[in-house]
Amino acid sequence: MGPTSMQPTATLVDVTSRDGVGVITINNPPVNALSPGVPEGISAAVTRFQDDKSIQAVVLIGGGKTFIAGADIKEFEKITSGKKRDLGVMRGMLTVLENCPKPVIAAIHGTALGGGLETAMTCHYRVAAPSAQVGQPEVKLGLIPGAGGTQRLPRLAGVAKAAEMCAGGQPIGAAEALQFGIVDRVVDGDLLDSAVAFARELAARGGLPRRVRDLSDKLNDAAANAQAITAAREALSKRGNRLIAPLNAIEAVEAATKLPLDEGCRRERELFEECLFSDQSKALIHVFFSERAVSRIPGLPRDTPLIPIRRAAVVGAGTMGGGITMAYANAGIPVLLKEVSQDALDRGLATITKNYAASVKKGKLTQSQMDQRLSLIQPTLNYERFTEADIVVEAVFEGMDLKKKVFAELNGVTRDDAILASNTSTLDIDQIAAVTSRPQQVIGHHFFSPANVMRLLEIVRGKASSPAVIATSLTLARTLGKVGVLVGNCRAFVGNRMFGPYQREAQFLLEEGARVEQVDAALVEFGMAMGPLAVGDLAGLDVSWRIRKEYKHLTPPGMREALAADRLCEMGRWGQKTGAGWYRYSEGSRAPAPDPEVETIIADAARAAGIQRRKMTDQEIIERTIYALVNEGAKILEEGFALRASDIDIIYINGYGFPAYRGGPMWYADTVGLSNVLDRISQFEKEHGNWWSPAPLLRELAQRGKSFASWDQEKAGAP
Numbered sequence: 001m002g003p004t005s006m007q008p009t010a011t012l013v014d015v016t017s018r019d020g021v022g023v024i025t026i027n028n029p030p031v032n033a034l035s036p037g038v039p040e041g042i043s044a045a046v047t048r049f050q051d052d053k054s055i056q057a058v059v060l061i062g063g064g065k066t067f068i069a070g071a072d073i074k075e076f077e078k079i080t081s082g083k084k085r086d087l088g089v090m091r092g093m094l095t096v097l098e099n100c101p102k103p104v105i106a107a108i109h110g111t112a113l114g115g116g117l118e119t120a121m122t123c124h125y126r127v128a129a130p131s132a133q134v135g136q137p138e139v140k141l142g143l144i145p146g147a148g149g150t151q152r153l154p155r156l157a158g159v160a161k162a163a164e165m166c167a168g169g170q171p172i173g174a175a176e177a178l179q180f181g182i183v184d185r186v187v188d189g190d191l192l193d194s195a196v197a198f199a200r201e202l203a204a205r206g207g208l209p210r211r212v213r214d215l216s217d218k219l220n221d222a223a224a225n226a227q228a229i230t231a232a233r234e235a236l237s238k239r240g241n242r243l244i245a246p247l248n249a250i251e252a253v254e255a256a257t258k259l260p261l262d263e264g265c266r267r268e269r270e271l272f273e274e275c276l277f278s279d280q281s282k283a284l285i286h287v288f289f290s291e292r293a294v295s296r297i298p299g300l301p302r303d304t305p306l307i308p309i310r311r312a313a314v315v316g317a318g319t320m321g322g323g324i325t326m327a328y329a330n331a332g333i334p335v336l337l338k339e340v341s342q343d344a345l346d347r348g349l350a351t352i353t354k355n356y357a358a359s360v361k362k363g364k365l366t367q368s369q370m371d372q373r374l375s376l377i378q379p380t381l382n383y384e385r386f387t388e389a390d391i392v393v394e395a396v397f398e399g400m401d402l403k404k405k406v407f408a409e410l411n412g413v414t415r416d417d418a419i420l421a422s423n424t425s426t427l428d429i430d431q432i433a434a435v436t437s438r439p440q441q442v443i444g445h446h447f448f449s450p451a452n453v454m455r456l457l458e459i460v461r462g463k464a465s466s467p468a469v470i471a472t473s474l475t476l477a478r479t480l481g482k483v484g485v486l487v488g489n490c491r492a493f494v495g496n497r498m499f500g501p502y503q504r505e506a507q508f509l510l511e512e513g514a515r516v517e518q519v520d521a522a523l524v525e526f527g528m529a530m531g532p533l534a535v536g537d538l539a540g541l542d543v544s545w546r547i548r549k550e551y552k553h554l555t556p557p558g559m560r561e562a563l564a565a566d567r568l569c570e571m572g573r574w575g576q577k578t579g580a581g582w583y584r585y586s587e588g589s590r591a592p593a594p595d596p597e598v599e600t601i602i603a604d605a606a607r608a609a610g611i612q613r614r615k616m617t618d619q620e621i622i623e624r625t626i627y628a629l630v631n632e633g634a635k636i637l638e639e640g641f642a643l644r645a646s647d648i649d650i651i652y653i654n655g656y657g658f659p660a661y662r663g664g665p666m667w668y669a670d671t672v673g674l675s676n677v678l679d680r681i682s683q684f685e686k687e688h689g690n691w692w693s694p695a696p697l698l699r700e701l702a703q704r705g706k707s708f709a710s711w712d713q714e715k716a717g718a719p
């Protein structure tokens with residue numbers, strides 16, 4: 001028998017019945033978040049079915065592509081800014097579901113995440129499609145489950161698994177959820193049919209519904225529980241955790257081992273609120289929405305036709321070319337890999353094979369996945385099959401003449417509709433495009449090393465890049481597992497342009513008295529993945545030395561020279577690759593060791609420049625380096641080379657190891673307060689020179705009492 005509609009369907013929650021089973025369908029696209037109206041609708045529907053004698057059981061299911069992806073994240077800001085009291089309505093819905101005297105079955109497809117899984121766990125039973133995923137990802141937002149997840153999950157899955165899921169945030173698949181008792185059945189075929197059949201079976205069986213709160217068999221062994229909690233805390237501290245949420249998540253799961261459910265929920269709520277009001281959570285929520293905002297491009301309609309990318313080609317099998325080739329193969333896209341000599345091609349392929357083999361050894365990849373990926377890579381020494389490529393990524397040595405030569409060649413060997421992308425990290429994309437007959441097909445795809453691992457892709461828009469090429473690049477970034485950020489064609493683009501002043505200040509600080517390890521340690525303590533001086537050694541100090549010399553004419557007048565850095569380069573100390581840079585490296589090791597010789601070189605350079613050395617605080621180190629990022633970022637924004645301050649944040653988090661829990665450099669500046677940042681920068685200008693002159697946009701926002709985030713909002717709201 002087909003479903004009987006009991007009310008109009010154009011609501012957030014649709015109520016129907018089938019064969020004596022009430023069906024509640026959530027219709028809140030795109031992800032069925034528990035936005036205002038949804039919990040109320042579910043509560044009302046359950047209450048109605050409860051009183052309806054013709055209904056024996058209830059199924060809760062998501063309309064569209066998913067079950068419930070959680071609480072509505074947009075609501076959290078309303079609570080922290082005082083516009084909304086709390087999430088009481090949602091918690092009330094859970095009570096209604098749990099106390100329903102008729103069996104309630106959650107039917108899960110897509111994802112049941114956060115409040116979604118919590119809702120499913122207050123239902124009495126759960127069935128899932130084989131492709132479904134369940135998880136408590138709140139820690140990724142700097143939160144913990146706040147609607148009983150930390151209390152019900154241990155009762156279903158055991159303490160160790162619950163702690164892992166609540167503190168780690170990774171969702172698990174349906175098969176694993178079944179194995180751990182989180183779902184009762186995994187069903188093939190039509191999910192609603194199976195859920196309704198299960199509901200009828202349960203109703204026929206009679207008896208009281210099974211409530212997760214009443215389960216205790218997985219919590220009985222106190223010693224094992226304590227051991228699981230200790231192990232979870234140890235695993236966290238081994239990962240160098242700096243976040244509040246994972247610690248609080250474990251504490252909440254621990255409460256489940258010691259307290260009755262309602263008391264455990266009260267403790268969970270306190271720990272949830274501590275997280276909710278923290279700067280970390282506000283920053284991580286900003287990151288969540290900013291990552292999704294990058295694909296909103298003014299003037300580029302969402303339905304811009306895309307160029308289908310079925311095959312790719314990469315020119316150059318060096319470090320970058322090899323990594324980019326792997327990124328395509330990892331996404332299942334066949335890729336031609338071209339080099340100029342057999343030797344270079346063999347070397348490139350050997351590195352790719354070695355990298356895959358290392359992943360197999362670490363258990364991140366199976367041998368057959370590795371073989372399959374390698375089979376997608378077709379090495380070549382010529383352009384013969386380049387007409388097959390829908391996109392070509394050029395990844396040859398960074399030099400304008402060579403890039404122009406390659407693009408002139410590509411112009412002759414590729415189809416007119418193919419995208420021609422350059423992986424340049426500094427060069428003018430328009431000059432490169434100018435050697436082709438179709439500059440509208442040319443764009444920059446600036447990958448970050450290692451390109452198969454790093455999430456950032458700077459998409460550099462040339463003046464002629466077509467809407468289809470831009471839109472395809474943004475979608476392709478997602479296919480490759482990257483976050484693509486559209487930037488303008490300025491020198492060094494956005495990330496590297498900002499990195500220049502950041503590294504410059506790190507070096508100047510040394511000449512003024514800070515120690516190499518102190519600068520790096522202060523920034524690592526701040527949360528950066530690596531210190532700027534260790535990064536310099538990794539990238540090669542000769543690279544920025546060459547750039548300093550090449551662009552000397554662009555240096556602001558009166559700007560101090562990078563004396564110590566130049567001196568190191570003159571001595572052949574180019575970083576890891578020469579065994580010495582700011583640090584010393586023993587043969588075959590990447591571990592930086594402090595080098596007293598460097599201290600002497602720095603002290604000599606400072607003396608030669610007449611710089612008075614003094615003790616430097618970590619706070620000053622952070623302000624000088626991070627505010628250098630912020631000031632340059634503000635200039636970039638004003639000049640229009642980045643669309644949003646939040647785009648800059650996403651670039652820095654995904655490409656430069658900036659801590660996500662600080663929200664990115666621009667968000668961080670907002671949290672410090674732009675007038676405070678401006679005061680310090682103005683002071684630096686007085687003390688050091690005009691290269692510290694505050695960006696006009698920073699000055700303007702600070703004077704108006706505004707933030708970069710509000711500037712983004714104003715722009716988004718503008719016609």
Ligand code: 3H9
Nearest residue numbers: 031033069070071072073087113114115137145146147292
């Ligand atoms: C929680 O539940 C706390 C509880 O313990 C309760 C406490 C009391 N809310 O990612 P996509 C939007 S915390 C609001 O591109 P996909 C998203 O912004 C929550 N909006 O799709 C985007 O909007 P736009 C725990 C949300 O298919 C659109 O939906 N849950 C939410 O690649 C499409 O998103 C989570 O942390 C939300 N919950 O991936 C899950 N989720 O189109 C967070 C998404 O305007 N969500 N949006 O840019 C996800 O991980 C992914 O969105 C998901 C789909 C995997 C579901």
